[in-house]
Amino acid sequence: MDRYWEIFVNGYTGYARYMWHEITHPSWHNYFYWLIGVSLIFFVLEVVIPWRKNQPIPRKDFWLDAFYMFFNFFLFSLVIYNAASDVVVNLFNDAIKWLSGGFNLQAVNPLRTWPYWAVLLVGFVVRDFIQWWTHRLLHASEWLWQFHKVHHSVEQMGFAAHLRYHWMENVVYRTIEYIPLALLGIGLYDFFVIHIFALTWGHFNHANISVDGRVTGGIVGALIGIVLSQGLLDVQLFDGLTVAGQLGVWGVSVAAGVWLLGPFMKVLFNSPEMHIWHHSYDLPPDMPKGINFGLTLAIWDYLFGTAYVPWCGRDIRLGFPGVEQFPKDFVHQNLYGIWLQPKEEIRLTPNPLPLKASLKQPVHLPVDTTCEAPSDVQPQQTNPKEQSRSDVHQSVDSTI
Ligand SMILES: [Zn+2]
Ligand SMILES: [Zn+2]
Numbered sequence: 331m332d333r334y335w336e337i338f339v340n341g342y343t344g345y346a347r348y349m350w351h352e353i354t355h356p357s358w359h360n361y362f363y364w365l366i367g368v369s370l371i372f373f374v375l376e377v378v379i380p381w382r383k384n385q386p387i388p389r390k391d392f393w394l395d396a397f398y399m400f401f402n403f404f405l406f407s408l409v410i411y412n413a414a415s416d417v418v419v420n421l422f423n424d425a426i427k428w429l430s431g432g433f434n435l436q437a438v439n440p441l442r443t444w445p446y447w448a449v450l451l452v453g454f455v456v457r458d459f460i461q462w463w464t465h466r467l468l469h470a471s472e473w474l475w476q477f478h479k480v481h482h483s484v485e486q487m488g489f490a491a492h493l494r495y496h497w498m499e500n501v502v503y504r505t506i507e508y509i510p511l512a513l514l515g516i517g518l519y520d521f522f523v524i525h526i527f528a529l530t531w532g533h534f535n536h537a538n539i540s541v542d543g544r545v546t547g548g549i550v551g552a553l554i555g556i557v558l559s560q561g562l563l564d565v566q567l568f569d570g571l572t573v574a575g576q577l578g579v580w581g582v583s584v585a586a587g588v589w590l591l592g593p594f595m596k597v598l599f600n601s602p603e604m605h606i607w608h609h610s611y612d613l614p615p616d617m618p619k620g621i622n623f624g625l626t627l628a629i630w631d632y633l634f635g636t637a638y639v640p641w642c643g644r645d646i647r648l649g650f651p652g653v654e655q656f657p658k659d660f661v662h663q664n665l666y667g668i669w670l671q672p673k674e675e676i677r678l679t680p681n682p683l684p685l686k687a688s689l690k691q692p693v694h695l696p697v698d699t700t701c702e703a704p705s706d707v708q709p710q711q712t713n714p715k716e717q718s719r720s721d722v723h724q725s726v727d728s729t730i
Pocket of ligand 2: 605
């Protein structure tokens with residue numbers, strides 16, 4: 331027991347040194363400055379190409395969310411990951427050795443011999459899949475939903491809302507994702523690329539912007555192009571290229587992203603148009619435990635039947651029934667569900683959303699950046715029970 335305590339304490343003191351080093355030594359491998367840099371990019375994008383043009387800058391609760399960003403991403407999430415993970419890994423490995431009579435799990439990990447890019451890709455997909463289920467669990471369990479309400483208390487959406495969540499979520503996510511990731515042999519420092527990519531995409535999902543899939547496809551293509559042309563992450567496909575050759579590889583990769591990935595980006599990856607519905611105050615009557623649970627990837631929602639985008643959701647009401655009485659400040663939000671008794675969720679308005687079962691499949695996401703709904707369609711006032719299936723289809727078609 332003393333040994334685990336020692337590992338735990340070392341994890342924290344090591345992290346304190348690491349954190350101070352991060353702040354005082356800006357570099358490309360630095361979470362602190364990446365968080366600031368990525369946030370600034372989305373701040374500028376929200377000012378230059380806002381989706382909801384009438385949303386104030388800074389929007390409601392922007393500074394609260396800015397504080398949450400540093401608390402959750404830098405102060406709390408990584409520290410838990412760092413300290414707790416060392417303990418969990420040691421406990422887990424010791425338990426397996428004890429149970430199996432000496433079997434060393436990490437020594438036989440097949441990923442140890444894989445190239446780094448493949449380890450990262452597997453790590454990214456596995457982690458996103460685990461997080462998708464964890465997010466579903468946060469909605470399905472009454473107990474966990476009380477914590478997750480903090481994230482859903484956002485009433486005006488913007489990139490910084492990404493990291494507004496209860497500290498318990500750090501504990502839940504890290505605990506659940508940790509063992510599978512540790513089994514894959516992926517630790518905090520290996521994890522840098524995945525973590526920054528997921529951070530950026532999470533900011534994007536919450537940002538007050540709307541861009542065509544060809545733009546995001548091109549960006550993904552450009553990132554892959556950098557890795558391919560520069561031979562990063564153990565990629566040895568194009569070794570010994572001239573500068574012109576490197577530029578050529580990069581250009582082809584961008585073009586492939588735009589033309590090949592572009593049309594499918596909104597089904598492969600999460601987006602502001604999809605995630606805004608996750609934050610909808612109203613839920614479709616046949617999906618009372620939530621919709622669009624995706625973090626970075628959207629495919630899990632399409633595969634498991636939880637994708638729901640009935641029309642352009644730019645201006646829908648956000649929150650949940652009862653958000654009106656939900657605590658508004660950091661301290662009370664973080665005591666919620668622990669010391670503060672949850673209030674009963676009282677719906678103040680009728681639920682106007684159509685049944686998921688009545689939606690046309692596959693769901694078409696709006697690809698225009700204006701999101702102007704025809705004036706004759708007022709989805710907020712439609713009553714799905716009075717509409718026939720084809721009426722609902724028509725109103726969906728005409729608003730997209
Ligand atoms: Zn949620
Ligand atoms: Zn969200």
